[in-house]
Amino acid sequence: AVAAAVVPAAGRGERLGPGAPKALRELGGVPLLVHAVRALARSRAVGLVVVAAPADGVAEVVGLLDSHGLDGKDIRVVAGGATRQESVRLGLAAIPAEVEIVLVHDAARPLVPVEVVDAVAAAVRAGAEAVVPAVPLADTVKRVEPNRGGPEPVLDTPDRSTLRAVQTPQGFRRETLAEVHEKALTEEAAGGLPPVTDDAGLVERFGGRVVVVPGHEEAFKVTRPLDLVLAEAVLARRRA
Ligand code: CTP
Ligand code: MG
Numbered sequence: 001a002v003a004a005a006v007v008p009a010a011g012r013g014e015r016l017g018p019g020a021p022k023a024l025r026e027l028g029g030v031p032l033l034v035h036a037v038r039a040l041a042r043s044r045a046v047g048l049v050v051v052a053a054p055a056d057g058v059a060e061v062v063g064l065l066d067s068h069g070l071d072g073k074d075i076r077v078v079a080g081g082a083t084r085q086e087s088v089r090l091g092l093a094a095i096p097a098e099v100e101i102v103l104v105h106d107a108a109r110p111l112v113p114v115e116v117v118d119a120v121a122a123a124v125r126a127g128a129e130a131v132v133p134a135v136p137l138a139d140t141v142k143r144v145e146p147n148r149g150g151p152e153p154v155l156d157t158p159d160r161s162t163l164r165a166v167q168t169p170q171g172f173r174r175e176t177l178a179e180v181h182e183k184a185l186t187e188e189a190a191g192g193l194p195p196v197t198d199d200a201g202l203v204e205r206f207g208g209r210v211v212v213v214p215g216h217e218e219a220f221k222v223t224r225p226l227d228l229v230l231a232e233a234v235l236a237r238r239r240a
Contacts, residue, residue: 001099001100001101001125002045002046002047002048002099002101003045003046003047003099003101003102003103003121003124003171004046004047004048004049004050004095004096004099004101004102004103004174005040005046005048005049005050005102005103005104005105005169006050006052006088006091006092006095006102006103006104006105007033007036007037007040007049007050007051007052007091007104007105007106007107008052008080008084008087008088008091008104008106008107009021009023009033009036009051009052009053009054009061009080009087009107010023010052010053010054010055010079010080010081010084010087011023011084011087011107011108012054013025013108015223015224016222016223016224016225016227016228017225021054021057022107022108022222023036023053023054023061023107023108024057024060024061024064025222025228027110027222027228027231027232027235028232028235028236028239030068031064031068032107032108032110032222033051033061033064033065033107033110034064034065034068034070035110035111036105036106036107036108036109036110036112037049037051037065037070037073037075037107038068038070039105039110039111039112039113039114039117040103040105040117040169041070041073041075042114042117043114043117043118043121044118045101045117045118045121045122045125046103046117046121047074047099048074048075048076048095048096048099049073049074049075049076050075050076050077050078050091050092050094050095051065051075051076051077051078051091051107052078052079052080052081052087052088052090052091053077053078053079053080054079054080055079055080055081058077058078058079061077062077065077076094078090078091078093078094083195084197085181085184085195085196085202088104088181088199089181089185091104092174092177092178092181095174099174100173100174100175101121101124101125101171101172101173101174102171102172102173102174102177103117103120103121103168103169103170103171103172104168104169104170104171104172104177104199105117105168105169105170106168106221108221108222108223109167109168109219109220109221109222110222110231111218111219111220111231111234111235112167112168112169112216112218112219113216113218113219115216116133116167116169116214116215116216116219117169119133119213119214120132120133120169120170120171120213121171123171123211123213124171124172124173128171128209128211129172129173129176129203129208129209129210130170130171130172130173130176130177130199130200130203130208130209130210130211131170131171131172131200131210131211131212131213132166132167132168132170132171132198132200132210132211132212132213133166133167133168133169133170133212133213133214133215133216133219134164134165134166134167134212134213134214134215135164135165135167135214135215135216135217136160136161136163136164136165137160137163137164137165140157140160141157141158141160141163142154142155142156142157143155143156143157143158164212165215166198166200166212166215167215167216167219167220167221168198168219170198170199170200172199172203176203176208177199177203179206180199180202180203180205180206180208181199181202183202183206184196184202184205193205218234
């Protein structure tokens with residue numbers, strides 16, 4: 001079964017600083033989104049890519065994908081939403097009903113190796129309902145009592161060997177992903193749940209089983225300016 005991929009790309013990129021929406025910012029002269037879509041399209045496991053673009057930028061994104069030689073692929077562009085979760089839900093709604101496996105991949109992870117895409121899709125094909133690629137943490141992590149700008153009392157230190165930093169693409173049985181997004185929408189309407197920052201988190205919230213497969217250090221998310229510096233260096237090394 002061939003998978004479809006949803007690429008949430010409708011964020012503003014506040015933490016990256018002023019400029020165009022993050023997905024349209026360039027890395028090696030090519031928009032982050034184009035890198036991300038290429039990385040997915042390179043995988044034989046992926047037959048369709050649905051991009052959730054900034055709501056006022058759908059035509060621009062269509063043009064961008066065409067001008068970077070992606071017009072031969074099966075790529076659709078829909079308007080994204082006000083939150084990442086909403087963008088994913090809108091992208092998911094544009095996937096044909098017969099598609100059984102869906103990957104969700106951040107436009108902000110332009111350098112994910114195709115091996116990670118393949119491994120995630122393969123794990124879903126092998127029977128997992130939700131799969132996330134992840135890597136061990138370099139830093140020790142502490143839970144604190146948040147106190148913006150001021151000293152923050154430490155509550156405890158989770159055992160680092162049991163922690164993983166989670167990446168994308170995350171892979172799902174389509175039914176599972178659609179169901180948890182539907183439930184999240186209903187519960188939100190009923191009165192505020194704490195936000196979830198990834199799709200697998202929704203599966204966990206509603207009692208599903210999520211498994212981790214090895215991610216890759218180059219699948220890091222471009223979030224702050226330093227990440228763009230690192231991404232440029234990784235790209236230059238690949239091109240060398
Ligand atoms: N995203 C989206 N729709 C939103 C918000 C985020 O599709 N309303 C996407 C982003 O475009 C990005 C991915 O979700 O590809 C991961 O989010 P993040 O790294 O937080 O990107 P931004 O929200 O754009 O950045 P920031 O939080 O710094 O504003
Ligand atoms: Mg964000």
